[in-house]
Amino acid sequence: MSKRRREASFLLADVEPDIHIRVSGSEQLLRAHYDVLKLFSIVARDLPRDGSQPIAVWDLSRMVLEDESQPVSAELVQLWLDLLYARVDTARRVAVPTALEPVRSLLLFADAVGTGDALLQELGNALASNPGLTLKVVVGTGGGRKELQLRLQDTMYSFDDDNDTLIMDDTAGDSRNVCEGMGRAAVQSAVAAALEEWLALSGRLQLVPLVRKLMSFAKTQMTYWADVSILGPAAAQVLSPRVLKLLPPEILYEAVAWRFLQPEISDMVLDPEHLPALIAEETSDVSLVRSSDKTRNIAQLSAGGNLYLNFSFGGPGRKELQELVEGVVQRAREDDEAGPAQRQG
Numbered sequence: 063m064s065k066r067r068r069e070a071s072f073l074l075a076d077v078e079p080d081i082h083i084r085v086s087g088s089e090q091l092l093r094a095h096y097d098v099l100k101l102f103s104i105v106a107r108d109l110p111r112d113g114s115q116p117i118a119v120w121d122l123s124r125m126v127l128e129d130e131s132q133p134v135s136a137e138l139v140q141l142w143l144d145l146l147y148a149r150v151d152t153a154r155r156v157a158v159p160t161a162l163e164p165v166r167s168l169l170l171f172a173d174a175v176g177t178g179d180a181l182l183q184e185l186g187n188a189l190a191s192n193p194g195l196t197l198k199v200v201v202g203t204g205g206g207r208k209e210l211q212l213r214l215q216d217t218m219y220s221f222d223d224d225n226d227t228l229i230m231d232d233t234a235g236d237s238r239n240v241c242e243g244m245g246r247a248a249v250q251s252a253v254a255a256a257l258e259e260w261l262a263l264s265g266r267l268q269l270v271p272l273v274r275k276l277m278s279f280a281k282t283q284m285t286y287w288a289d290v291s292i293l294g295p296a297a298a299q300v301l302s303p304r305v306l307k308l309l310p311p312e313i314l315y316e317a318v319a320w321r322f323l324q325p326e327i328s329d330m331v332l333d334p335e336h337l338p339a340l341i342a343e344e345t346s347d348v349s350l351v352r353s354s355d356k357t358r359n360i361a362q363l364s365a366g367g368n369l370y371l372n373f374s375f376g377g378p379g380r381k382e383l384q385e386l387v388e389g390v391v392q393r394a395r396e397d398d399e400a401g402p403a404q405r406q407g
Contacts, residue, residue, distance in 0.1 A: 081117075085133070092136060103176050103178070104176030139171070142172060217233075221292070261300065270313065280293060312391060323387060
């Protein structure tokens with residue numbers, strides 16, 4: 063049996079687009095195939111169509127996304143179309159941005175037109191798997207306004223002990239100054255606000271890998287605390303009511319399981335002379351002291367910076383704890399996916 067030669071990467075390549083899309087600021091209509099749009103968008107699928115007319119017009123010229131003041135642009139709608147067509151046309155390629163900010167409008171638009179979950183999840187996974195993904199943080203207003211692009215993976219940011227220089231350290235051992243002269247409290251509040259906004263959006267769209275990445279970044283930035291951290295106590299602002307209400311169930315299951323199975327942090331504070339035995343000999347560049355109010359143990363790094371030490375006792379080890387949490391979450395997910403008659407609750 064002879065094989066049929068494939069001559070086209072897209073089966074509708076020779077079919078005239080039958081959906082014309084009107085957008086603000088552009089006299090030229092965007093064109094698409096209804097047979098493609100209906101697979102990915104509920105709104106497009108339900109467009110009114112007159113059987114006697116070969117062309118239907120989808121008017122998006124007055125569509126304004128939340129928190130924006132201008133109607134959606136032709137570039138944004140075209141990017142969304144490219145994402146759709148890339149699923150059915152092997153000749154189409156779409157480069158996912160390495161920064162979160164350019165994707166925000168795309169996610170909001172995709173949500174507004176009822177884009178299918180499979181495509182949204184694919185976009186969320188592509189963002190979360192990008193090791194160079196950055197988060198835009200805006201500090202200040204007017205003439206004092208500054209923008210930071212914080213890398214979300216394998217990076218820790220901290221303030222120099224002696225001034226307001228923001229330093230970036232990565233897992234490769236590289237360190238460099240990011241900026242100077244920005245108030246620490248202002249930076250902490252701005253970082254918390256940016257994380258809150260993105261956790262709310264990714265939670266609303268149930269983009270679990272992206273939620274994990276944002277939370278992992280926040281946890282890393284809390285390694286240092288107080289004035290040295292770019293989050294510090296402002297971290298509590300990240301968990302706003304809307305974030306808590308929009309978090310994917312899987313994330314909430316994990317949080318409860320960790321909280322229940324992990325031993326509580328002890329309020330024990332050791333005398334400094336007892337602390338060296340708790341750390342390896344190769345960490346001779348660390349001196350261990352107590353805070354001035356004697357309520358916490360502190361590891362003072364010779365390279366600069368302080369780390370607070372917390373102790374917990376009993377309970378499962380780290381590996382066993384992880385396995386127990388994964389088991390709890392897996393059972394909960396299976397219960398969610400089961401029909402009402404099979405659910406355990």
